[in-house]
Amino acid sequence: MEGLLLIKECKYCHENLKSCLDEGIECIVCNSNVHAGxxxxGSVPGGxxxxxxxxxxxxxxxxxxxEKFVRQKLSWLQVITLSLYHLGTKSAGLARNGFFHWxxxxxxxxxxxxxILFPNEIKRKKKWIGTVAGRLSHYSSYLFLSGGKTVINKTAWWTLMYPKITPLVLSNIYNVMNLEKQKAKSRNEKRVTSDAESFDALLKQYxxxxxxxxxxxxxRRHINSIENIDEVDNQTEKKKQKSIKRKILLPNYKDLPKKLMKFTPISSLTEEPVFYDNPSEQIPIQKSQNGPSMKPLKLLDPMCYYNTSLNNISRMKMQKMHVKLTGNIRKEITLSPYSGIYLKPYIRRDVDTFPSWLKLMAEIQLTANKTDPEFILNPRAPIDYTYVQPEHIPAINSLCNQFFWPGIDLTESLQYPDFSCVALYKRLIIGFAFLVPDVKHTENYISFVFTRPGWRNCSIAKFMVYHLIQTSLGRDITLHVSINNxxxxxxxxxxxxxxxxxxxxYDKYFRTDVQDSKHAFFCRLER
Structure with a gap:
């Protein structure tokens, strides 16, 4: 390392080498240096x-x-440093404000x-991509800089902390720091400085x-950064305007605790809503002057207490007959308490999908009645996709506790039902997907996606995820998924x-008998 402080001369052109910019490659026999150019x-192997x-x-x-070249065995730290150095000098156009996506x-x-980097490697390991992510995070205090601390505000973007210093010098200084740490450890000395401070001191020394x-x-502020900031400001202004509209549409829940609000048919949004202390109180259906009678609108009140702990018998007694027959789907239009959007009873009704469970049931019926020549198989019901309703919560919680982990309660999803999707076959919940809005300024988070066994591999989950993506236009969507899922x-x-x-x-969530890996991928859909 002391050689960094000396003025070196190229053996071929006899010109001085610029320190830390083109220190040259050293001959292992005569210890002389040669410019790479x-x-x-013409250049080192690989270029x-x-x-x-x-x-x-x-x-x-x-x-x-x-000339003879033999590749040294590279560590992942050297490989990542070399990659960022080459990208920063030769492919700067790919960067976003100097940062590269990992x-x-x-x-x-x-x-x-x-x-070129691993010429002696016969087979690359399966988890080498995760190793790159781990090294970037581990050395983020003194070698690599994350974009999450800059105007990019994206943690997946990285650059070198010292972009003007070559990878060989950074690697040598890192080795000196490790050697000093080992000597201090052998002498049982307590460390006073952190790795970042030690590395910075050695860098200034050599x-x-x-x-x-x-x-x-x-x-640094580039044109793209200014445009991004302007976009954020515009989105913030739109969000404020949207919040003002919600305040106009929605009543003041603080003054009306635990009341179910129902709207009478209205011709404009300026008319006053009607409140009922008793949720079971009937509302007379009014006739419109221009057409047939209209049913009243209902609002899912986030401040209203829904008793989702009732057993099946109690819940069935509370339901109307048409709800029992139509598969727990409310026929009336509801108003979302989160966004003030009117939600239709159905998102989609699928009559074509034929899951394996229904095929099995049909085969059992045909086999059991094969001696009856007059037997006709009943037509199957459609698969209905709808927004979450209070009646769905007990069954959804039960499925979550059975297939995910105990203690899950998704009652909170009733506060933002427009960011949900529940798949029903008659009265049976066969799948659901939930998204939590605004976990960050421009980011939503998918919390749960589930499809019952026997109903999978027929695009039910695919449509539910598609629906959640459509509700989050213009926003990033993130999620965690087990690495073997x-x-x-x-x-x-x-x-x-x-x-x-x-x-x-998932270490604190999964049970011990769960076969899924407790490690997770953090995924992002950039919009």
């Missing part, structure tokens, strides 16, 4: 900018009469140049030029991309 072959991780033998010292740029670069040791300027392929069909791996994400 002065090499007889990666800043790639000096070779055991080099110059032409004069070589036993074969020509998967689209860094992982793709390593994948393209795998044979690279005295302040222009080279400057960190990446996170205060095949649902990841479904999300990738819609454009979700894995940003990082969260170790032991």
């Amino acid at each position: 002065c090499l007889k072959r 990666l900018h800043g790639d000096l991780f070779y055991n080099f033998t110059c032409q004069e010292c070589s036993d074969i009469g020509s 998967r689209d740029h860094i992982v793709a670069f390593i994948d393209r140049n795998w044979d 690279v005295p030029d302040e222009n080279l040791t400057k960190k990446f300027d996170i205060s 095949p649902a990841l392929f479904l999300y990738q069909q819609f454009g979700f991309k894995v940003e990082n791996v969260v170790l032991d994400f």
